[in-house]
Amino acid sequence: MPLLRRDLGLDGCPCARPDLSDDWIRVASGVYAPRGAWQIAAPQDRQRFLIAAARRRYGSDLVLSGASAVVAYGLPLVGAAPRRVDVIVRRRGRAYTSLLRRHLAREEVDVVRVGDQAVAVLPDTLVDLARWHGVMAGVAAMDAALNQGMCGPKNLRAALERLPAGSYGAARARCAVHLADGRSESPGESMSRVRVWENMLPQPELQVTVHAAGQRYVLDYFWPGIQAAGEFDGRVKYRSTSFGADPEDVLWNEKLREDAIRAEGLGVARWTWMHAWSDGGRQMCQRLAGIGVVPVAKRW
Known part of the structure; x- marks a missing residue:
């Protein structure tokens, strides 16, 4: 709950500044928040x-x-x-x-x-x-x-x-x-797609189903003319509380999935929020360039 100055009984006491303590941070005139909670x-x-x-x-x-x-x-x-x-x-x-x-x-x-x-x-x-x-x-x-x-x-x-x-x-x-x-299934997928557009990469197809090694997989991004797939990795699926799955099992299954997709002749690039967000998506674009997804003449 926000703490207003009037709640502190400090009106008329200009020297009393909660934000000068380690516990509070001033977020607006006369409005304070717990410093630690606000920062994260x-x-x-x-x-x-x-x-x-x-x-x-x-x-x-x-x-x-x-x-x-x-x-x-x-x-x-x-x-x-x-x-x-x-x-x-x-x-x-x-x-x-x-x-x-x-x-x-x-x-x-x-x-x-x-x-x-x-x-x-x-x-x-x-x-x-x-x-x-x-x-x-x-x-x-x-x-x-x-x-x-x-x-x-x-x-x-x-x-x-x-x-x-x-x-x-x-x-x-x-x-x-x-x-x-x-068709976008997470903010990270949406953000990554905007970076693709901003950096003049070709338009991908979204949520495309492929079959590999007898399994059905859905790709976040697919460029059919290049035979390339892009995958946004959200951190949540590697946490121990994610859908009751063990993180090591999740990582192993992701490796098997990627190996199967590559075996079908598709290039695969993976990235995280940091790769897509930082520096205008430069690291994400570098990973995509490695599988042939490079800028085109104009945005779609």
């Missing part, structure tokens, strides 16, 4: 904390959109953790506080409730996420929403069409809607 928190967890603080300070009638609404919908938030809560307002005024980022609502934006929180409808939320926080964030959340059946491609295109001409970030939103694909 994922972007969506930090955003939940800020939303709770904003509701306590400004009231529960705030209307969330963008990154904040994405978190309320339970969708992934990929990229740098937003430092403010995205809210929409009906009249112009101060755009920023230390805790809020206020956006002027479009006339057509509808508001629904998720739990006890007012949020912009999902397609508008996703388009606004891409506009305000970038293509990567937009695609990851859009992929998840499509994969879970929370909205469809037509809904995203309709939300794009509702944007007024010249809207800030509209080009980013168009790219995100173009790239969104519900």
Whole structure:
């Protein structure tokens, strides 16, 4: 739970600074978080904390959109953790506080409730996420929403069409809607696909089934003209708590799987989040280049 300055009984005592201790960190004016928990928190967890603080300070009638609404919908938030809560307002005024980022609502934006929180409808939320926080964030959340059946491609295109001409970030939103694909099964797969697009690698087919050594395998990415397969390795499947499987068994089965696929004449490249995220995906691209997946003349 966020700790507000008023909770400490320190009003009128300017020398009292919780963030100067080892226990607290200041995350907004008058808002403090436990230092250790904040430093290791994922972007969506930090955003939940800020939303709770904003509701306590400004009231529960705030209307969330963008990154904040994405978190309320339970969708992934990929990229740098937003430092403010995205809210929409009906009249112009101060755009920023230390805790809020206020956006002027479009006339057509509808508001629904998720739990006890007012949020912009999902397609508008996703388009606004891409506009305000970038293509990567937009695609990851859009992929998840499509994969879970929370909205469809037509809904995203309709939300794009509702944007007024010249809207800030509209080009980013168009790219995100173009790239969104519900076949993606994790934020890591979505992020990797955006890196493929950014680095002008050829468009892969997704979730392609191949048969090798009498087994059926589903590939994350497949380039049929190159006979190459790409696999994103999520760390979760190697943890001891993952689906009750022993990590050593998981690693061994992955090796057998890769050997069988290679035996069918396919090149296989594997990468982790770090390889795809760091330095614009340079290490992921190097691994793909090793199996013949190299840049083409233009993006798809």
